[in-house]
Amino acid sequence: MIVRILGGGQYELADSTASELETLDAKLNKALENGDEAEFAGALSQLIDKVRTSGSPVDPGRFIPSELTVPHEGSTLAEVRELLNSADSGEPGEA
Amino acid sequence: MGVMKRLTSIVQAKANKVMDRVEDPRETLDLSYEKQLEQLQQVRRGVAEVATARKRIELQATQLQQSAAKLQDQARQALGQNREDLAREALSRRATIGTQLEGLKSQHDQLVAQQDRLTATLQTLEARVQAFRTQKETLKASYTAAQAQTNIGEAVAGISESMSDTGMAMQRAQDKIAQMQARAGAIDELMASGALTDLSGSTDPLQAELDKTSQSNQVDLELAQLKGQLGGGTPTSSLPAGSGTEDADTGPNGETAQAELVADTPGSDETAQPASQTAATGAADTTGAAGAPPAEGQGGEGEADEGLFSLDGDGAQQ
Numbered sequence: 034m035i036v037r038i039l040g041g042g043q044y045e046l047a048d049s050t051a052s053e054l055e056t057l058d059a060k061l062n063k064a065l066e067n068g069d070e071a072e073f074a075g076a077l078s079q080l081i082d083k084v085r086t087s088g089s090p091v092d093p094g095r096f097i098p099s100e101l102t103v104p105h106e107g108s109t110l111a112e113v114r115e116l117l118n119s120a121d122s123g124e125p126g127e128a
Numbered sequence: 129m130g131v132m133k134r135l136t137s138i139v140q141a142k143a144n145k146v147m148d149r150v151e152d153p154r155e156t157l158d159l160s161y162e163k164q165l166e167q168l169q170q171v172r173r174g175v176a177e178v179a180t181a182r183k184r185i186e187l188q189a190t191q192l193q194q195s196a197a198k199l200q201d202q203a204r205q206a207l208g209q210n211r212e213d214l215a216r217e218a219l220s221r222r223a224t225i226g227t228q229l230e231g232l233k234s235q236h237d238q239l240v241a242q243q244d245r246l247t248a249t250l251q252t253l254e255a256r257v258q259a260f261r262t263q264k265e266t267l268k269a270s271y272t273a274a275q276a277q278t279n280i281g282e283a284v285a286g287i288s289e290s291m292s293d294t295g296m297a298m299q300r301a302q303d304k305i306a307q308m309q310a311r312a313g314a315i316d317e318l319m320a321s322g323a324l325t326d327l328s329g330s331t332d333p334l335q336a337e338l339d340k341t342s343q344s345n346q347v348d349l350e351l352a353q354l355k356g357q358l359g360g361g362t363p364t365s366s367l368p369a370g371s372g373t374e375d376a377d378t379g380p381n382g383e384t385a386q387a388e389l390v391a392d393t394p395g396s397d398e399t400a401q402p403a404s405q406t407a408a409t410g411a412a413d414t415t416g417a418a419g420a421p422p423a424e425g426q427g428g429e430g431e432a433d434e435g436l437f438s439l440d441g442d443g444a445q446q
Contacts, residue, residue, distance in 0.1 A: 036132075037136075037139070037289070037293065039135070039139075039293055039296060039297070040245050040249060040293065040296070040297040040300070041245075041248075042252055054132070055130065058130040058131055058132050059130065061130075061131050062130055062131050065131060092259075093252045093253075093255035093256045093259060094255065094256065094258075094259025094260070094263070095259075095286070096256075096260070096263075096282070096283040096284075096285075096286030096287050096290070097282060097283075097285075097286040098140070098282065098285040098286050098289050099136060099139075099289060100136065101132040101133065101135075101136055102132055102135035102136040102138075102139050103132060103135070104131070104135065105245075105296075105297070105300060106245070107241060112300075113131070116135065116138065116296075117131070117134055117135070117138065119138065
């Protein structure tokens with residue numbers, strides 16, 4: 034399973050880590066919905082740590098799409114919210 | 129749906145936009161190579177922009193530190209002239225600078241983080257572009273094979289995703305720079321309005337008052353000295369009023385206190401000095417007040433980042 038940390042490259046993780054990632058993702062989602070900044074920051078850094086420690090970096094010369102995407106390290110709640118809303122509105126990330 | 133899945137679709141949607149005009153995968157490969165080169169240039173510029181923004185913040189912090197040091201000096205001077213009101217004003221401006229410095233520090237930290245990440249992005253991108261250059265001809269050559277088509281599809285999706293991610297990283301860096309510029313602009317305006325600067329601006333009524341008090345104190349002092357020389361050192365009650373200092377009529381002892389408060393320079397507390405020397409001390413005090421703050425500020429320039437963003441940084445200079 035390939036996971037991208039936005040701005041931090043891709044990692045290849047064993048499928049067995051999926052449930053753990055899901056738990057952390059749910060925590061992140063809940064914090065996002067509740068607007069809980071501290072909880073959000075904690076969940077995000079846990080998620081990023083998990084991806085980094087459990088996965089191995091994908092060789093930059095390998096071109097492969099990701100299955101899951103983690104927000105940028107240090108993102109604020111508002112930034113992620115905006116990113117998630119950018120699907121239907123403007124294109125802040127367009128190159 | 130979880131955050132990670134939603135983000136993945138968003139990144140993919142953006143990635144498709146990057147590539148949506150091209151149908152032939154072989155063309156896509158050439159196009160994505162070109163786009164990657166373009167992006168490499170953009171990221172290089174981005175790293176430079178963040179570095180410039182960071183420098184600007186550091187420069188502004190240095191200027192604020194200089195103002196703070198000068199205000200501190202002026203507060204001391206004002207107190208020496210028994211002008212607590214002026215001292216209070218100077219210290220309150222200095223406190224405002226403290227708040228501004230805190231804000232600058234957090235932005236500085238963010239920019240440093242941005243610069244680090246963008247530099248890492250640049251390095252990855254360079255490796256990618258290098259690898260892609262060698263791969264794309266191979267992929268093109270085997271395009272006809274069904275297997276290769278799948279590979280091309282996947283590789284192109286991976287490239288687009290990576291480009292989309294880089295685009296977002298750039299956007300983030302630019303947002304931080306824009307935030308920084310907004311704050312820097314606001315501080316510049318504050319400085320221009322005089323709210324954060326020292327009290328010595330020529331149009332500043334507070335400084336004018338401070339100067340006036342200083343001058344009349346000087347005159348009192350010299351007058352007292354002269355009278356002391358002429359008449360054995362007693363009659364000072366005929367000094368001009370309005371100087372704001374009552375100790376002028378207390379004779380030599382009063383003069384001692386006055387000189388210590390105002391001048392605060394070595395030698396000034398020697399009441400037996402001739403008038404000319406006292407005047408020289410007074411002059412030295414004036415130049416000292418004007419000359420010292422820049423020197424202190426320059427000391428601040430060489431300091432580590434931590435000191436640059438806190439008023440405590442000039443604590444040692446007090």
